Amino acid sequence: MDESTARQVLLIQAFETAGSDHPxxxxxxxxxxxxxxxxGADPAARADRFIAVxxxxxxxxxxxxxxPVAHWLAHRLWHRRWAxxxxxxxxxxxFVVDTVGAGHRVNLLGTGVWGLVAWNLLVYVLLVLPVPDGWLRRALSRRMLDLRGLLRGARQEPVFERVAQTWAAASAPLSLARAGVLMxxxxxxxxxxxxxxxxxxxIGLDYRAGWASTFLDAAAVHQVLGALYWPAQQALHALQWLPFVVSPIALPDLAGFEALRLVGGESPAATPASSAAPWIHLQSLTLAMLVVVPRLALAALGGLRALWWSKRFPLRLEGEAYFDDLLRQQRREQARVTLLPYAQDAASPAEHEALRQWLQPLLGETLQWQVMPVRPYGSEDEVALQQSLVGRPTLLLARFDLSATPESEVHGRWLRALQTATRQAGAPKGVLVLEEGSFVQRFGQSxxxxxxxxxxxxQALGGEVGMAVLSVHAGVPVEPSAAALRRQLDGAAA
Incomplete structure (x- = not known):
């Protein structure tokens, strides 16, 4: 899908996966x-088309x-005129930078031109090295939030902040490509x-060339400048057949370099040989070869990459629980819920049926329900459990009793083993179901x-293992955990 469609998709996703409901x-x-x-949707149609519609x-x-939503969707996040x-x-x-210096002397060892070349060469090295770009992504995200007026007037709303953060994270490759073009x-x-x-x-000034150094003599300068200007000299030789290209330029010999040495800011003799014209030609050609051409090529490549991503936005649909639920509905597949009691299960079939009835409006009237045997305390071998799961579970419910004291070394370890074992089975959501009826009846008043x-x-254990906690009483979910889970499952409503 294109960039504008992806913005719509991520906007709705942020609303439907927010931590709190919104009126x-x-x-x-x-x-x-x-x-x-x-x-009228075809179950075999492309997934991105269904999500976009x-x-x-x-x-x-x-x-x-x-x-704010209408403003953000209508607001362009990129203009070609920025380039x-x-x-x-x-x-x-x-143009306003004076690289020549006082006295109209072109210092052949000056840091103006060569500093610019060195900086660009360093940038080229960083571009090919696997340098972490997390800081740049964060900077672009913050820039987007602060300066682009993202969801203007709604910064106090957590859901709108979530929209901005979701988009900033998903559009990072596109934003980096565009930032690279500008750079x-x-x-x-x-x-x-x-x-x-x-x-x-x-044109209007008489530039003279020379060099000055505390540590280098004429022989060393001759070698250094010979190496630095060698690419430009070779380019002039190769392009001399063109009418507008100056003739090949040969560097002075050792005596010539000695004559160009600046002493106290002045050269021994302001001879015609010290004219800066040939050096300006060499410096300009060096800048063109090592800076202008590579940078324009990189900008063109980044522009093509940004154009490609803006037309084919890199939005991942497969493997995301939110999109998996929507695509299941497109395929008219039945939702499958698996309940896994741990250590004890005093729930009656009626209580299991009450939980199924509560889930049915959220996951579909043809909900498939599977109750697994009670897993023994301390069990971690989930290979057999994975093989016994029916089909591809839509929702995995790990059931515990509130009377049990949660232990990270036991219950937490089992939940992590369960998540690892069932990941290949394709369960996109896992929920920790906490039956609190008997415990509340015993201690609720006293x-x-x-x-x-x-x-x-x-709740702390659920957060530790990354699972939502649903409290139930006699199989019926109770607030506020029921509302929290309902918000997660509403996006999967058939």
């Missing part, structure tokens, strides 16, 4: 959007309710400005603080 987008709205997308329908309902501005800004900065064009413009400044100033502490301990 602008309810469970009924989510189910309505799914029904609209399913009307659903997001478009959802946005058409959501945008009139929230001005032109970066190039022109670099040219202006390069390369700015660097190329800077070199072009330096070249233009040298030639334009040389020691309510004990009940609260036990609940908090299980």
């Amino acid at each position: 602008l987008w309810t469970a009924d709205d989510r189910r309505w959007a799914t029904r609209v997308a399913l009307e 659903r997001a478009d329908a959802a946005v058409r309902r959501l945008a009139p309710r929230a001005a 032109v501005a970066a190039l022109l800004l670099g040219v202006v900065l390069g 390369h064009l700015g660097a190329a413009g800077l070199a072009l400005g330096v070249i233009g400044g040298l030639y334009l100033r040389g 020691a309510p603080e004990r009940v609260a502490q036990r609940r908090a301990a299980w």
